[in-house]
Amino acid sequence: MLQEMRRLAERTPPERERHVDLLRAIAITAVVVGHWLAVHVQAVPWGGVQAGNVLEIVPWTRPLTWLFQVMPVFFLVGGYANALSLTAHRDRGGDAAGWVLRRTDRLVRPTTVVLAVLTGSALAARALGADPGLVGTAVWAAGIPLWFLVAYLAVVVLTPLTHALHRRYGLAVPIVLTVLVGVGDAARLGLETPVAAEGNFVLAWLAIHQLGFAWQDGRLPARPGVGVPMAFAGLVVLVLLTVAGPYPISMVGLAGEEIQNTSPPTLALLALAATQTGLALSLRGPAARWLRRPRPWTVVVAVNSVIMTLFLWHMTAAVLGALALHRTGVLVNPPASPAWLLMRLPWLAVLTLILGVLVLVFGPVERRAGPRPAPGAAAGAVAGVLAVLGLGGVLAGLLGVALTGPDAHGWPATTLIAYFTGAGILRFARWRSAGS
Numbered sequence: 272m273l274q275e276m277r278r279l280a281e282r283t284p285p286e287r288e289r290h291v292d293l294l295r296a297i298a299i300t301a302v303v304v305g306h307w308l309a310v311h312v313q314a315v316p317w318g319g320v321q322a323g324n325v326l327e328i329v330p331w332t333r334p335l336t337w338l339f340q341v342m343p344v345f346f347l348v349g350g351y352a353n354a355l356s357l358t359a360h361r362d363r364g365g366d367a368a369g370w371v372l373r374r375t376d377r378l379v380r381p382t383t384v385v386l387a388v389l390t391g392s393a394l395a396a397r398a399l400g401a402d403p404g405l406v407g408t409a410v411w412a413a414g415i416p417l418w419f420l421v422a423y424l425a426v427v428v429l430t431p432l433t434h435a436l437h438r439r440y441g442l443a444v445p446i447v448l449t450v451l452v453g454v455g456d457a458a459r460l461g462l463e464t465p466v467a468a469e470g471n472f473v474l475a476w477l478a479i480h481q482l483g484f485a486w487q488d489g490r491l492p493a494r495p496g497v498g499v500p501m502a503f504a505g506l507v508v509l510v511l512l513t514v515a516g517p518y519p520i521s522m523v524g525l526a527g528e529e530i531q532n533t534s535p536p537t538l539a540l541l542a543l544a545a546t547q548t549g550l551a552l553s554l555r556g557p558a559a560r561w562l563r564r565p566r567p568w569t570v571v572v573a574v575n576s577v578i579m580t581l582f583l584w585h586m587t588a589a590v591l592g593a594l595a596l597h598r599t600g601v602l603v604n605p606p607a608s609p610a611w612l613l614m615r616l617p618w619l620a621v622l623t624l625i626l627g628v629l630v631l632v633f634g635p636v637e638r639r640a641g642p643r644p645a646p647g648a649a650a651g652a653v654a655g656v657l658a659v660l661g662l663g664g665v666l667a668g669l670l671g672v673a674l675t676g677p678d679a680h681g682w683p684a685t686t687l688i689a690y691f692t693g694a695g696i697l698r699f700a701r702w703r704s705a706g707s
Contacts, residue, residue, distance in 0.1 A: 277577065282567040288355075289562040289571070290555045291348045296574040298344040298595045303585040306415070307341030307622050308615065309523070311606045312593040322412060322593065326525055329607040333521040337509075338497065340522035340533075342419060343479050343544035349423065350483015353430045354437075367431035368655035371662070374427055374700050377579060379665060381637045382420060383694045386672075386687065389413055393681050405618040408596075408679035413685070414682070418673040421666060422476045428662055433477060437484040442491070448478035453538050460517055460530070468535050475536030479544045486552065490682040493555035502549025509542035554695035581626065584633060588626040596621060666694020 283289070309332075311323040326332050353374065360370045393410045397403060426433075436444050454477050455468035485491035512518045516541035517530065524531035532540045562568045574581070596602055596618070604611035668690020675682050 273573075275567050277565075279576070280303065280494040280565060280572045281657070283568070283572070288351070289568060290551075290558045291351050292571050293558055293562060294348050295578060298341040299574065299578055299581050301339050301341045303581060303626070304619070304677050305336075305341075306586060307589055307619055308339075310589050310593075312589075312597065312602050318388075322408065323606075324525065325525075325606050325655075326521055327339050328524060333519075333525075333609070336520075336522040337543060340543065341547070342533075343547050344477065345419075345423070346476050346479040347483045347486070347544070347548055350428070350480035351487045352483075353427060353456070353480070354434055354484045354487040357430060357434055366651075366655075368651070368658050369704060371428055371658050372654065372688075372697065372704060374430075375424065375662065376701060377637060378420065378424060378427070379694055379697055381579045381583055382417070382669075383691070384633060384636050385465055385587075386419075386690060387413075387548055389587070390682070390687060402677070403680045406679045407458050408600055409590045410681055411675065411677040413590050414672055414675075415586045416582050417669055419582075421669045421673055422472060424662065424669070425473055426476050426480050428666075429477065429649075430480075432480060434484060434690045436482055438487075442481075442485055445478040445481040447483070448474050448481065448543055449538070452478065452536065452541060455535070455536050457504050457619060459499065471535035471537070473519075475541055478541060479548075482544075482548050486548075491548075491552065493552045495556075495590065498549040498551070498553030498555075500549070501613065502553060503547050503608045505542050505545030505547075505549055509546060512539040525706055576638055578637075580630050580634045580637045584629040585622075585626055587621045588629060591625050592618065592622045595625075651704070657696055657703070661693045661696035661700060664689045664696060666692060666693075 311325045311328060326336065327543065328636060356374065357370055360373075369475070389410055393406050397404045415492055433444070452471050455471045457473070458467040459681050486493060513520050516539075518532060519525070519528055519530060521528075522532050522540060522543055524534040530537070562571065602618075604613070604614055668686050668688075671686030671689065672682055675686065
């Protein structure tokens with residue numbers, strides 16, 4: 272595998288924007304480590320384990336979410352990559368349906384495997400007599416990363432439309448989207464109508480995705496003269512909105528908080544996104560020069576080759592790690608105590624080992640492309656209809672997974688049926704378009 276990564280790194284086209292890949296690799300590392308550090312697992316006297324969130328128990332850890340909440344980076348680099356891919360696809364004569372089918376393949380394929388494995392494991396555990404509540408909590412925890420895919424898949428599906436808006440109106444689009452997010456926040460904060468802010472689940476992520484479009488075509492240049500003022504302004508606004516304003520400090524949703532910065536996303540999260548975007552643009556030059564070296568670039572290529580596998584399975588690694596360690600004494604210390612902080616090291620080491628095994632097993636699923644339209648191929652009207660139906664089922668299923676809480680003893684059957692039916696339709700549409 273190492274030799275394969277070296278070959279891939281050596282074959283990288285000179286025009287590739289390597290900084291985008293580096294940002295994606297850094298972001299996935301921050302997500303994995305942040306989630307693992309935030310998990311508090313403790314053995315209970317009657318056997319088994321009890322899980323919690325350190326951010327809810329230890330308030331001083333909440334400002335650290337400004338470092339570890341990097342989902343905006345994923346949408347930023349996703350916008351850059353999607354704009355580049357869609358433009359090239361259209362230049363070769365392809366249509367929107369063909370692009371969507373190709374672009375969603377790498378997202379849906381490994382997600383389908385995750386859902387199938389977790390569902391099968393839960394059914395097997397229940398059949399062997401495991402406590403239904405414990406099984407439900409374990410499945411819920413392992414499936415936490417899936418909420419992100421609801422928003423990201425929706426943004427990808429909308430890319431042909433939003434990129435057309437960008438080509439015509441440029442940076443006015445994310446500005447308008449930000450204003451709409453502010454309107455939703457005002458309705459939630461001032462008028463106490465939280466339903467009015469539900470649109471922010473899509474509007475906020477679309478705004479960040481549009482910034483990626485602007486970076487890709489040069490309307491938002493990647494240089495310090497642009498990035499530094501943007502990062503500084505974003506940080507100032509973030510401090511004003513959280514320290515002096517009505518938004519919580521934590522950039523991760525916490526149980527019991529009336530206002531959360533991610534559920535739905537708020538202006539505070541967009542301020543963090545502006546800060547991260549400014550930093551990304553400012554550091555592009557030195558990062559690009561550093562990535563010309565073979566060793567760091569090979570590492571970045573290797574991480575990006577299994578980026579979805581790392582993301583989808585890292586909380587499963589946490590669940591398995593908790594089950595493996597709950598009788599060892601590693602998990603018995605109170606959160607944030609010196610002994611607890613010290614025990615984070617073996618905790619992270621064990622989870623890294625488990626995740627490495629999961630990547631070895633499931634990474635090939637991500638790297639192995641399934642049937643899909645050739646680059647630039649026009650999928651046609653029938654494939655377009657099938658894509659809409661399939662993605663509708665997939666998104667409905669993932670939304671059902673995201674809305675299922677830890678007390679539900681597992682995901683509803685209707686949710687799984689919707690997802691797997693949608694995934695099957697998408698696979699058929701890709702096969703049909705690839706063969707036409």
